[in-house]
Amino acid sequence: MLDKVKKFTRKRPFLSLFLIFILTLPVTLHFLFWGLVALKAPNYQGEIVSDKLTSKVTVIRDEAGIPHIVAGDAKSAYFALGYTMAQDRIFQMELQRRIGKGELTEIFGEKLIPTDQFLKSLLLKKTAEEYANQKEHIYPEAWNQLDWFLEGVNHFLSEDNLPIEYTILGIKPKPFDRVDAISFLFYMGFSFAEGIKSDSLYTIMESELKGRSASELFPRYDFETNATILETQPGVQRLAKAKDFYLEKQRKEISSPNRSKIQDVTNLKQLVSFVGQLQLPIEPLEGSNSWLVGPSRSESGGAVLANDPHIALSNPGAWYEAYIEYPGYENYGYFLSIIPFPLIAHNREKAWGLTMLEQDDVNLYLETIDGSKFKSGTGWKDLTYYRDPIRRKDGTEIPFEVGITNHGPLITEHITGFKGRPVSLYWAHHHLQNPLLDVLFQMGKSKSFTELDSASSMIGAPGLNFSYADKNGNIAYYAVGRFPILKSGNSRKILEGSTGENDVIGYVPAKNNPKIINPKNGIIVTANNQVTNKALPGLGKPEGNWQPPDRFQRLVGILETKEKWSLEELAAIQNDTVSSFAPEYLDLILSAVKDAKTPNGKKVLGILKTWNFEHFPESQGAAVYDVFFYITLRELLIDEMGTANFELYGDIAEYWNAYRHFVRNPDSTFWDDLRTEGITESRDDILKRAVEETGRYLENHVSASPSLWTWKNLYKIKHPHPLGVLPVIGGIFDIGPLPSAGGAEVVNNLKYKLMKEDWTAFAGPSKRRVIDYGRFEESVTQLPIGNSGNLASPFYGNLVEEYINGVHRKILYSKEQVGEGRFRLEFRPR
Structure with missing residues (x-):
C-alpha cells in the first residue's frame, strides 16, 4: 500500500x-x-518608569507568583499594584467591568444581549455612577488611591503586552475608570440567582401543587435544631427540638392549585428559566466557611482565624493574592482584581475573613402597570426610567430602557415572550447608602476590632459574616449588611406590589446586628447557616437564603472534640470531606432496606454499609452515596414538580434543607408517587426503589463493573475560562476537569449541579487560609490555580495540584521570608 x-x-x-x-x-x-x-508574556523583571510615580517601588514575586509590593508612598504603591495586577489579570478585569456595566455583547456578540439587558436592569452602572460622581466622599483619600491604581492599570495598557484573549476576540481595551471598578464591586454584592429563583419557584409550586404543602419544599430552617450561629457554637448547650407547631403550619398550608393565578405562574417559569440560563463569565459569591479559635483553645496560645470563601470556580480565579506596604500601611490581602483594597486581609496586628450572611435582602413584587404609571396603595405613581444603550461588536447600538417602581427595576421587561404581570426587584442596595469603596479603604487602615466594626457597619448590601482575630488574642464575629423589615407578607415568595401592604418599611439598625466577642467557649463557627433563631428589633426571627446546616454542624462537631488545636490541625479541617448527614441518613436507609433484588442493588447496599462518609477520589462509598442521594430525591419529587421545576429547584439551597426534613419525616405526603394510581408509596418503598435505581445508574453512567464505581470516575472539578467554549483552542484555556477530593455540603464544599446530573464541580473554596497569631510567620494558605490568568505566565495554573491535594503553602510575609524571590520589577519616577 x-x-x-x-x-x-x-x-x-x-x-x-x-x-x-x-x-x-x-x-x-x-x-x-x-x-x-x-x-505576549508579561514582563516580571526590569524597570518601569513613569511621571505618575513619586517614589521608588519594588515588586518581588515569590516562588508561587505572589507579588510583594514595597513603596515609598501610597501613590506609587497603588500605581504599582494596578500595573502588577494588570500583568496577570487584565482580561479578567476587562470582563469584570463589562459585567458590571452590561457590556458583554460588544466583545462576545449578540447571544449576550439578554445577559446585558439583565445586568443593566440591576442598575449596577447607574448606582456606580451616582456613587463615583458624588461631590463629597466619606474618605476622599480612598478615591485618590483608586485613581492611582487605575493609572497603573492604564499604564500597562499603553506599554505592555496584552494577553492572547484580546487577539482572539479582536478587541482593543479602553482605559479603565472609577465606574468600571465600582460597577463590578456592586455586582459581587448581588447574589441574585438564589433570591429570584427561590421566590419565583415557591410561588409557582404553591399554585401548582395539589394535596401538598409548598412550605415543605422551602423550609429554610423551620425544622432544624443546633444550627444557628449565635446559639450553637462548640461547647454551647444545644437547643430544644423543633416544636410541633411547624408540623401544624405545614398541614394548614396544604392546598389545591390556584386557578386564578395560573397565567402569572406560567410567565414566572419564564423568569426563573431566563435567570438560570444567563451567560455570566464571572459568578458572584456562593457561600463560605469560617472559624475562629481563641488563645484558650489554640496550642500556640494565639488567636487563630480560618476562612475559605466559596465562589464559582473559574480561570483565572476570584482572588488576587498580594502583599502591599508603604509608610503607615501594610496588608497581605485577597483582592478583586479591579479594586485596590483587599476584601480579606491580615497583617501583624489583625486578620479578618468573610462569609455570606445570606439574609433576605432581595424581594420580588408583582406590579400593576398602566402606561407609564404603577399602582402603589390607593394611588398611582409615575415610573422612572434608566436608559443605557447596548453596543454591538460592529459599534451600532441597541436602545435599552428599564422602568423603575418604588420597589425597584422591572426585571421582566426584556424577557422575550414574557406576557404576565411585570415583576420588580427590590434589593437593599438600591434603597440605602452603600459606600463599599470607602468601607474597604477604611477596613484596610483600621487598627482594632472597634475600628473594623465601625467601618464595615456602613455596608448596606450585601450581608456578610465577618470573622476577626488579632495579636492581642481577641476573636469576634459580627454580621454586616441591613435586614429589611416588611410591613407584612411572606418574603419566601413573590409579593403583591400594588397594595403597599408588603413594602419594606425600615431596616434593623446596624448596631443591633448579631455579634459575638470573645466567647467563653473560645471558638466561633460560621458557614452561611441561620444567624439566629431569636428576634431582631422590629423584625422578629430573620429570614434568609440560609445554606444547609451540614457544614456548620460538621465544623462544630469537630471543634468541640478537643480542648486545644494546632495550626496544622485547623488547616487540615479545611480539606475535610465527611458528610455530616450521612451517618443519620444511612442508619435510616439500612434499617428500611434490608436486602436488594438485583446484584447491583446488593452491591449498592454493601458499599454503603462499609463507607466511612468521606469524599476522596478512590472512594466507592462517595460515588454510591451521592448517586443514591440524587436518585431518592428524584423519585421523591419529580412527580410533584416535573422535570423543568425539579432542575430549577436544584439551583437553590432549599432542596438540601427540604431533603433533610423529608428523610426524617415518613409521614410526608410527598413520599407517595403520583404516577402510580391506586398505590400509596411509603418512605421505605421509595428508598427500596432508589437502591435498585442507583445500581442501574452507576452501571450506565460509570461502569458495568462495580469495582470502578469510584468518586474519581464520577466526579471532577474544573476551572473554566470564558474562552473555553471556543472550538479547537478553547480547551487550552480551561484547567481541568480533574479528579479531586470534595463534594457538596462537606467542609471542602466543591458543589456540582445535582438535578442536572452534571457531576463536575462548578463552585468551591476560592482560597483557603489559616492565620495563627501564636505562630504568625507559619500561617498558611491555598489559592486554587494560582495568581496569573495570562497563558504566557510561568504562574498560569501553577498551584492547581496543591489545591486538588489539599496542600497549604506558607504565607511569606516578612522581607526575610520573601528574600530575593523569583522575579524583581523596579518602578521609579521619570
Missing part, C-alpha cells in the same frame, strides 16, 4: 505537497499559536 502512495505522489507532485501541508498543518498551527502566546 505504501508503495502505491509513493508512486501516486511521484506522478502528482502538487498533490504530494498538499498532502504534506495537510498532515503538518496541526503542528504548524500549534507552534504558531504558542509562539504568539510567548510574545
